[in-house]
Amino acid sequence: MTLTDPCVHCGFCLPSCASYRVLATEMDSPRGRIHALKALAAGELELDATLASHFDSCLGCYACVTACPSGVRYDQLIETLRPQLRAPGLRSPWQTQLRQWLLALLPYPQRLRALLTPLRPYAGSGLQRLARRSGLTRLFGPELAAMEQLLPALTAEAFGPDPQGLIPASGPRRARVGLVLGCVQRLFDPAVNAAAIRVLSANGIEVLIPAAQGCCGAVSHHQGEEAQTRQLAEALIKSFEAASAEPLDAVLVAASGCGHTLKAYGRLTGKSFSAPVADIQEFLNQLGLSDSFRAGLKPLRHSDGSLASAERPLAMVFHDACHMLHGQGIGHQPRQLLAAIPHIQLREAVEAGVCCGSAGIYNLVQPQEAAELGRIKAADLSTSGAELVVSANIGCSLQIREHLGLRGQPLAVLHPMQLLDWSFRGLASSPARPEPH
Numbered sequence: 001m002t003l004t005d006p007c008v009h010c011g012f013c014l015p016s017c018a019s020y021r022v023l024a025t026e027m028d029s030p031r032g033r034i035h036a037l038k039a040l041a042a043g044e045l046e047l048d049a050t051l052a053s054h055f056d057s058c059l060g061c062y063a064c065v066t067a068c069p070s071g072v073r074y075d076q077l078i079e080t081l082r083p084q085l086r087a088p089g090l091r092s093p094w095q096t097q098l099r100q101w102l103l104a105l106l107p108y109p110q111r112l113r114a115l116l117t118p119l120r121p122y123a124g125s126g127l128q129r130l131a132r133r134s135g136l137t138r139l140f141g142p143e144l145a146a147m148e149q150l151l152p153a154l155t156a157e158a159f160g161p162d163p164q165g166l167i168p169a170s171g172p173r174r175a176r177v178g179l180v181l182g183c184v185q186r187l188f189d190p191a192v193n194a195a196a197i198r199v200l201s202a203n204g205i206e207v208l209i210p211a212a213q214g215c216c217g218a219v220s221h222h223q224g225e226e227a228q229t230r231q232l233a234e235a236l237i238k239s240f241e242a243a244s245a246e247p248l249d250a251v252l253v254a255a256s257g258c259g260h261t262l263k264a265y266g267r268l269t270g271k272s273f274s275a276p277v278a279d280i281q282e283f284l285n286q287l288g289l290s291d292s293f294r295a296g297l298k299p300l301r302h303s304d305g306s307l308a309s310a311e312r313p314l315a316m317v318f319h320d321a322c323h324m325l326h327g328q329g330i331g332h333q334p335r336q337l338l339a340a341i342p343h344i345q346l347r348e349a350v351e352a353g354v355c356c357g358s359a360g361i362y363n364l365v366q367p368q369e370a371a372e373l374g375r376i377k378a379a380d381l382s383t384s385g386a387e388l389v390v391s392a393n394i395g396c397s398l399q400i401r402e403h404l405g406l407r408g409q410p411l412a413v414l415h416p417m418q419l420l421d422w423s424f425r426g427l428a429s430s431p432a433r434p435e436p437h
């Protein structure tokens, strides 16, 4: 029995498919791609540039896996095919070059820092807003314009040393974990890892962060770059082994795109961490918030500065990252953790399971489709009427911030760890509204 055999072509997966949603052609749906895979296997079809473009239009969001009543493992099917899409002639020279640049840059935080350093005065500045409004950024083509649109303000922390070493548990130690920092997250939103470390420590969890840790290989994995994925995975495992004098209870990550790949290491590389990999929300919810942490949680503030209360709770809408919900089956854990914060009201998006268009580097290599999905997601989240958006994946956060900004509704997009951290520390600051794009 092959992986395509269980597909009965019922089409139940189509409404949840992000590429079908924006392209509306059978060939850009899971059912159409499975049909093509069957024909390829039977020798009835050849993998040419046209067919390859229909596989490249797939975001790898795996909503179809969740939706399929026949248990078709489309995730495994597309993973097997992706390395073949790298064959010469299947992509345009520009698309091939663009992917090579991104894969030579994104998994290497030091290279990314070097590239971004001259952009620091521009990122998040009035000049950036002016360049965007004037349409100047579009002159560089859709892919480079998409990169510019995603570029957030770059903080000093992003260019300082990464968090590293052993961060002790506050109070009696309940667990000992390693933390994977994520390449894009440590540069574009370093406040997330800082908050995650404080929340873990305050919950009696000792945190080990190897100084020499590199990339987990998620971007390479999503692009079918098997050798690079293996190389990055092996180096990351080694860095944790070298730094751990004592066994770890788990290796955690606060970016779900990375978590999905980290959990697949055994299958992808034949090597694994000596401790199980878990998403930070998954681990913390299973362990349970400590009594002292729970007792220390205080109401957050509205964007007008007033404290949330029973009469006027702080409404937030949760965004499920695809690699968390469909890729790892994690949905209730972050919601349960957030529910511990007093006077919040958690709202749900109407189309919670549909991809926001970020999908690794999809929004850089397929900018038009990604932008359409970003617009749909931003509209869905903003109609919830919530004051802020919660997202546990850096790629989604950047994409959603961009499209909320473009709508003129620049709500704050925050990680659950940031909200728990703020609540525990009783920060006076409210979830500030970013500038519109």
Ligand code: SF4
Pocket: 006, 007, 008, 009, 010, 011, 012, 013, 014, 030, 031, 034, 064, 067, 068, 069, 070, 071, 072
């Ligand atoms: S993948 Fe599943 S849901 Fe989609 S057409 Fe095939 S059997 Fe139906």
Ligand code: SF4
Pocket: 016, 017, 018, 019, 020, 029, 030, 033, 057, 058, 059, 060, 061, 062, 063, 064, 065, 074
């Ligand atoms: S992974 Fe996502 S975009 Fe790709 S076929 Fe499945 S639902 Fe559609």
